[in-house]
Amino acid sequence: xxQMTQSPSTxxxxxxxxxxxTCRASQSISSWLAWFQQKPGKAPSLLIxxxxxxQRGVPSRFSxxxxxxDFTLTISSLQPDDFATYYxxxxxxxxxxxxxxxxVEIK
Amino acid sequence: xxxxxxxxxxxxxxGESLTLSCAAAGFSFSSYAMSWVRQAPGKGLEWVAFIxxxxxxxxxxxxGRVTISRDNAQNSLYLxxxxxxxxxxxxxxxxxxxxxxxxxxxxxxxxxxGTLVTVSS
Numbered sequence: 001x002x003q004m005t006q007s008p009s010t011x012x013x014x015x016x017x018x019x020x021x022t023c024r025a026s027q028s029i030s031s032w033l034a035w036f037q038q039k040p041g042k043a044p045s046l047l048i049x050x051x052x053x054x055q056r057g058v059p060s061r062f063s064x065x066x067x068x069x070d071f072t073l074t075i076s077s078l079q080p081d082d083f084a085t086y087y088x089x090x091x092x093x094x095x096x097x098x099x100x101x102x103x104v105e106i107k
Numbered sequence: 108x109x110x111x112x113x114x115x116x117x118x119x120x121x122g123e124s125l126t127l128s129c130a131a132a133g134f135s136f137s138s139y140a141m142s143w144v145r146q147a148p149g150k151g152l153e154w155v156a157f158i159x160x161x162x163x164x165x166x167x168x169x170x171g172r173v174t175i176s177r178d179n180a181q182n183s184l185y186l187x188x189x190x191x192x193x194x195x196x197x198x199x200x201x202x203x204x205x206x207x208x209x210x211x212x213x214x215x216x217x218x219x220x221g222t223l224v225t226v227s228s
Binding site: 001032034036042043044045046049050055087089091092093094095096097098099100101 | 142144151152153154157162164166167200204205206207212213214215216218219220221
């Protein structure tokens, strides 16, 4: 199975900060990577697909980059609604794997 | 509007069986592969199973105890879990997508709200 390593596991930031989360795959997954936001008690919500494509309706302050094994999710200016947990996910194979999550907390 | 609604969760004893359902609406259900993903309390996301027209695949953690199936006429997805264990306690989500076909891989673009399965004596 492809392992996904996400960092950091927790991130403390202030409104307006630029935030970066990284995700590394144990083998090349081309660009078959998605990013999700999850708030407590809610289902995951798709932010980015194919590494850098913004899902319809997602604010443009979210962006993704990378290919192969190294990927990044960036929030250009953190907003109050963005405090949540973020997961990367590879879908290069039918057996999806997720990063362990990054909780973005209020500093 | 795409909708996925899971049901069938509840409190069950170790060793018992349970069948989860996912009712789909707002899209051509038969045209999509579907997947189940679970999340244990306070933990991350774990893929469980995948079904397309031709194939079913299962995570090693549940292989041999779980069966994924679908009824395209009823726009429904199912997950039967046998010999339930404490470690199966989780919210189970159905998600649209999965697999790679003709060099295109499909991400989970829509998720249901989930159904909670609690395994405890």
